[in-house]
Amino acid sequence: MGLFTSINIAATGMSVESLRRDIISDNIANASTTRTADGGKFKKSTLILEAIQDDLQYRNPFVPADKDSGVGKGVRALRVEKDNSQGRLVYDPTHPDAIQTGPNTGYVEYPNVNIVNEMVNLISASRAYEANATVIQGSKEMFQSALQIGK
Amino acid sequence: MNSFTRSVDLLHRAMDVSTLRYSVSANNLANAGVPNFKRTTVNFEAALKEAIDSEKNAKDSFVLKTSDDRHIQSKTYTDYRTVEPRRVLDYATTSDANGNNVDAEAEAMDILKTQLNYQLLTQMQSFQFSQMHIVLK
Numbered sequence: 001m002g003l004f005t006s007i008n009i010a011a012t013g014m015s016v017e018s019l020r021r022d023i024i025s026d027n028i029a030n031a032s033t034t035r036t037a038d039g040g041k042f043k044k045s046t047l048i049l050e051a052i053q054d055d056l057q058y059r060n061p062f063v064p065a066d067k068d069s070g071v072g073k074g075v076r077a078l079r080v081e082k083d084n085s086q087g088r089l090v091y092d093p094t095h096p097d098a099i100q101t102g103p104n105t106g107y108v109e110y111p112n113v114n115i116v117n118e119m120v121n122l123i124s125a126s127r128a129y130e131a132n133a134t135v136i137q138g139s140k141e142m143f144q145s146a147l148q149i150g151k
Numbered sequence: 152m153n154s155f156t157r158s159v160d161l162l163h164r165a166m167d168v169s170t171l172r173y174s175v176s177a178n179n180l181a182n183a184g185v186p187n188f189k190r191t192t193v194n195f196e197a198a199l200k201e202a203i204d205s206e207k208n209a210k211d212s213f214v215l216k217t218s219d220d221r222h223i224q225s226k227t228y229t230d231y232r233t234v235e236p237r238r239v240l241d242y243a244t245t246s247d248a249n250g251n252n253v254d255a256e257a258e259a260m261d262i263l264k265t266q267l268n269y270q271l272l273t274q275m276q277s278f279q280f281s282q283m284h285i286v287l288k
Contacts, residue, residue: 009174051185128255138262
């Protein structure tokens with residue numbers, strides 16, 4: 001356990017939360033996109049996270065000392081996943097991207113982005129970011145007070 | 152071991168544990184949104200108190216006579232310097248639908264508490280040194 005472990009851990013949390021914010025921005029910006037470069041409809045992205053652990057983690061409190069992998073190393077983004085569920089359908093036959101055949105003829109499929117959900121996720125991402133920033137601030141104050149010993 | 156070195160050593164150990172606890176809480180908070188992540192806590196103070204009490208008891212109490220080393224002792228003496236902080240994974244509980252059991256607010260409070268505790272310890276450490284300084288002047 002080094003001196004700056006807590007700062008490094010909080011930094012991983014901050015970078016993950018800012019990636020989440022970027023993904024939410026992309027979803028909101030494309031909330032009415034009907035075409036994408038690869039031809040399909042725009043689908044919303046979700047960030048999948050995982051805890052960083054190099055070694056096997058034992059799910060019990062009695063880990064032998066030589067199998068102990070120490071304090072965790074923080075969090076990382078595992079991947080960005082596309083949610084391929086059906087988007088909302090709006091009846092607009094004059095739209096160039098309106099569906100031409102099948103039971104939904106005349107409807108336009110807009111992306112499956114729910115602006116309200118995205119805003120809620122944005123708030124929780126920025127709160128988590130702030131929490132990690134507070135951890136770094138707190139570490140700094142602790143080290144400062146340690147440097148005052150003997151003065 | 153005189154009272155000065157003992158105090159400095161005890162405060163030093165307590166500060167180390169505060170740093171460890173701070174890192175553990177930072178890790179819990181960073182992983183507050185990760186599915187199936189379980190929180191970790193640090194146990195130390197109770198074990199330290201037990202060791203210090205055992206020292207006190209060993210001094211002023213009668214001891215059972217035993218005829219073999221393997222017999223159960225009435226009082227066992229633990230040196231407080233052998234007490235190590237223990238990290239405990241709270242693996243059995245779940246508070247979120249995704250299997251995570253980190254309470255972000257509680258964790259933030261823990262972080263604040265640890266931080267203030269550490270600052271208190273540094274002030275006490277400073278006090279020890281300032282007293283020594285008065286003597287040396």
